[in-house]
Amino acid sequence: xxxxxxxxxxxxxxxxxxxxxxxxxxxxxxxxxxxxxxxxxxxxxxxxxxxxxxxxxxxxxxxxxxxxxxxxxxxxxxxxxxxxxxx
Numbered sequence: 001x002x003x004x005x006x007x008x009x010x011x012x013x014x015x016x017x018x019x020x021x022x023x024x025x026x027x028x029x030x031x032x033x034x035x036x037x038x039x040x041x042x043x044x045x046x047x048x049x050x051x052x053x054x055x056x057x058x059x060x061x062x063x064x065x066x067x068x069x070x071x072x073x074x075x076x077x078x079x080x081x082x083x084x085x086x087x
Contacts, residue, residue, distance in 0.1 A: 028053045043070040
């Protein structure tokens, strides 16, 4: 499945919550679009394989989550995380 319903996770210790954004569409297209516009050019070839939704199920088969770190165009560091949704 390559559809998504965007969820914005807002983290503030000790509270965390999710807010439905209402955005819908093709997950791969949106992830690659975000990568190409926001991730620093040097890190795009490294983050694109991580964003490959077609391999996500296999990569999460034996893991509860996978993550990667990358630099944004503004120089800040970010971490992307995919987690298994249980139940």
